[in-house]
Amino acid sequence: MADFVGAVDQGTTSTRFMIFDHGGNEVAKHQLEHAQILPRPGWVEHDPVEIWERTNSVIQNALRHGNLAPEDLAAIGITNQRETTVVWDPRSGRPYYNAIVWQDTRTDAIAAALERSGRGEVIRRKAGLPPATYFSGGKIQWILENVDGVREAAEQGHALFGNTDCWVLWNLTGGPDGGVHATDVTNASRTMLMNLETLDWDDELLGFFGVPRAMLPTINASSHPEAYGTTRTSRPLRAAVPITGVLGDQQAATVGQVCFAPGEAKNTYGTGNFLVLNTGTELVRSQHGLLTTVAYRFGDSPAVYALEGSIAVTGSAVQWLRDQMKIITNAAESERLASAVEDNGGMYFVPAFSGLFAPYWRSDARGAIVGLARYHTNEHLARATLEAICYQSRDVVEAMEQDSGVHLDVLKVDGGVTANDLCMQIQADVLGVPVSRPVVAETTALGAAYAAGLATGFWRDGDELRTHWQESKRWEPQWSEDRRAEGYAGWKKAVERTLDWATVD
Ligand SMILES: Nc1ncnc2c1ncn2[C@@H]1O[C@H](COP(=O)(O)OP(=O)(O)OP(=O)(O)O)[C@@H](O)[C@H]1O
Ligand SMILES: [Mg+2]
Numbered sequence: 001m002a003d004f005v006g007a008v009d010q011g012t013t014s015t016r017f018m019i020f021d022h023g024g025n026e027v028a029k030h031q032l033e034h035a036q037i038l039p040r041p042g043w044v045e046h047d048p049v050e051i052w053e054r055t056n057s058v059i060q061n062a063l064r065h066g067n068l069a070p071e072d073l074a075a076i077g078i079t080n081q082r083e084t085t086v087v088w089d090p091r092s093g094r095p096y097y098n099a100i101v102w103q104d105t106r107t108d109a110i111a112a113a114l115e116r117s118g119r120g121e122v123i124r125r126k127a128g129l130p131p132a133t134y135f136s137g138g139k140i141q142w143i144l145e146n147v148d149g150v151r152e153a154a155e156q157g158h159a160l161f162g163n164t165d166c167w168v169l170w171n172l173t174g175g176p177d178g179g180v181h182a183t184d185v186t187n188a189s190r191t192m193l194m195n196l197e198t199l200d201w202d203d204e205l206l207g208f209f210g211v212p213r214a215m216l217p218t219i220n221a222s223s224h225p226e227a228y229g230t231t232r233t234s235r236p237l238r239a240a241v242p243i244t245g246v247l248g249d250q251q252a253a254t255v256g257q258v259c260f261a262p263g264e265a266k267n268t269y270g271t272g273n274f275l276v277l278n279t280g281t282e283l284v285r286s287q288h289g290l291l292t293t294v295a296y297r298f299g300d301s302p303a304v305y306a307l308e309g310s311i312a313v314t315g316s317a318v319q320w321l322r323d324q325m326k327i328i329t330n331a332a333e334s335e336r337l338a339s340a341v342e343d344n345g346g347m348y349f350v351p352a353f354s355g356l357f358a359p360y361w362r363s364d365a366r367g368a369i370v371g372l373a374r375y376h377t378n379e380h381l382a383r384a385t386l387e388a389i390c391y392q393s394r395d396v397v398e399a400m401e402q403d404s405g406v407h408l409d410v411l412k413v414d415g416g417v418t419a420n421d422l423c424m425q426i427q428a429d430v431l432g433v434p435v436s437r438p439v440v441a442e443t444t445a446l447g448a449a450y451a452a453g454l455a456t457g458f459w460r461d462g463d464e465l466r467t468h469w470q471e472s473k474r475w476e477p478q479w480s481e482d483r484r485a486e487g488y489a490g491w492k493k494a495v496e497r498t499l500d501w502a503t504v505d
Contacts, residue, residue, distance in 0.1 A: 048167055
């Protein structure tokens, strides 16, 4: 009897496999990191072969930890770091180049040229995205133009593109031996190549990037009983388990947080931060620097859209304190250090390492620490880092309220940084709104499992999933209105100081 659903969460820093029961409770998991390859300033790559090997290991180990057989899995979902671009040869299964990661800024000249030529407006209108280094389109173009032989191969159908969902799916379903080359609407909505209204690749957009249609995967619903095939018996599972859900990680977290009604939102605090607001079947175009994207599409139901505020650097700023500044030895220590001071003492840290994403979209910004006085210590820097996570979130919450008219009564949060109590308290203080975290903090994997389980009838519908959601912790705002206003005004001034720093050719 198959009593469980599994989910592969192929993230930026690690790959997880998690197994859930009917109640949405975690039964087993395993997680492994992969190498971050940083060949030049601004370049970030992953080795797709390493990612596939890690995927194999975490599936096998999680099953072993849970004392389960592949036959115990009714279905599998896949969720992934979005935008990260893999191009491979379907004959050998070998990548032509490392995966170019979403944070990578090497395509800044491509993005700037699109804006100059007026094509940026077309991309905004059709794809719901501003031209930026963040999305897959420019990354595919870069590989086609810079890696020998790939363009010819692509035109002959010998080069396939996929984000890491697609790469993992193709390998799980047989690889060179009949692997399924497909993705879902949420991943496709992050490429600058999909038309948000038709939910298909758009010839005009493909032309902007010179991407041949032959290299692109089929776009399916995020939850579908047949579209993604089944695992091959020769592959790590040694059994045929249907793969029935695929969703980008932030959309998966939106599903895991059961944000199924228009006006419901969640904020995930991981490597970066991603606030996603469900806007229903209506496409809302942002006037305030948010992205319009697909939240999910279940089966034959119409697509549900979302507004998203993407922040590049939040949890990774804490990693920077650990690995580069070496003022802490693990992420949790940031809380202890920051707790030693009452406030930031006037110091602000804007971690614009990859420029600024939402709501600014300034690739010419670079990080800055401002307001320094002789008085400041490591403790203030730790505090300013946690505050930066929260102030950046306030920037996108404000943009979201202006775009949608939705005022949040409570902010639903999840992700690694939410283990930091002080940071979550600061978040409530900075926003003036309570912050609430659910029992299952791994909402990304849970959402992928939900998408997979809904397709096979393992779960009936969204209402059933809503009954699983339980609050584990809530933080209430404590700052006065004056302190809140003063703190935020300082942040806005600090952001100004980071702009117009890097030159983009
Ligand atoms: N106690 C803590 N305080 C502050 N930051 C923390 C704490 N614990 C973890 N983090 C940060 O959380 C991040 C990891 O969170 P999470 O595992 O949700 O990441 P993720 O974005 O899902 O990873 P991936 O990108 O691989 O999917 C790291 O950047 C880490 O610095
Ligand atoms: Mg993640």
